[in-house]
Amino acid sequence: MTKTTAPFKTRLFFALWPDESVLDALKRTRRALGIDQGRPVPADNFHVTLLFLGEVDDSAINDLEEMAAGIDAAPCELVLDRLEHWVRPAVLCLTASEIPESLAALVERLRRGVRKLGFRPEKRPFRPHLTLARKVRRRVVGRDVEPIRWPVREFVLVKSERDPEGSRYTVLARWPLGGGRRNVP
Ligand code: ATP
Ligand code: MG
DSSP states (O other): OOOOOOOOEEEEEEEEOOOHHHHHHHHHHHHHHTOOSSEEOOGGGOOEEEEEEEEEEGGGHHHHHHHHHTOOOOOEEEEEEEEEEETTTTEEEEEOSSOOHHHHHHHHHHHHHHHHTTOOOOOSOOOOEEEEEEOOOSOOOOEEEEEEEEEEOEEEEEEEEEETTEEEEEEEEEEESSSOOOOOO
């Protein structure tokens, strides 16, 4: 009798990860906002998702990394300047009133790249956001906030794992924007 085993899978997404100075600014902003409801996202988990893949067979990870290494887009600056409450996912997030063209191009290239590998990426327009708190159910009126200027010089592939405390993320690989190729955590 042959026994088939399910392939190992990893939950993955492409993202922007804050450097120390952006992280400090994000922490300051959240403190200043004094959010009094919902579940705060641990600051170590702060990120902007570029493309969510979900559970991926481990055998596909190499192809995804090769695809990502072949993508280039110009570095840019993402300015997070709005606080928004998204009612349906019940999240409070920082958003950008303008999406840099090269960031939109990067996401489009990622979507095209994963499509070629057989994934079905989301079709909805890309809306960069950084989730500050979840399970925020009481209405919060959107407003402008002190802009956080995020120099976007690289993008990363992230593994997402659940543990009793919530999600745990690990950056698996990072790729610089604007020429040059690197593929180490
Ligand atoms: P948790 O699910 O434990 O509350 P999480 O949503 O941050 O935490 P994941 O579900 O692994 O963890 O999601 C990783 C990232 O991808 C998050 O930024 C999340 O908002 C985003 N994401 C998750 N599912 C989707 C989806 N179906 N479409 C688009 N983005 C998604
Ligand atoms: Mg989730």
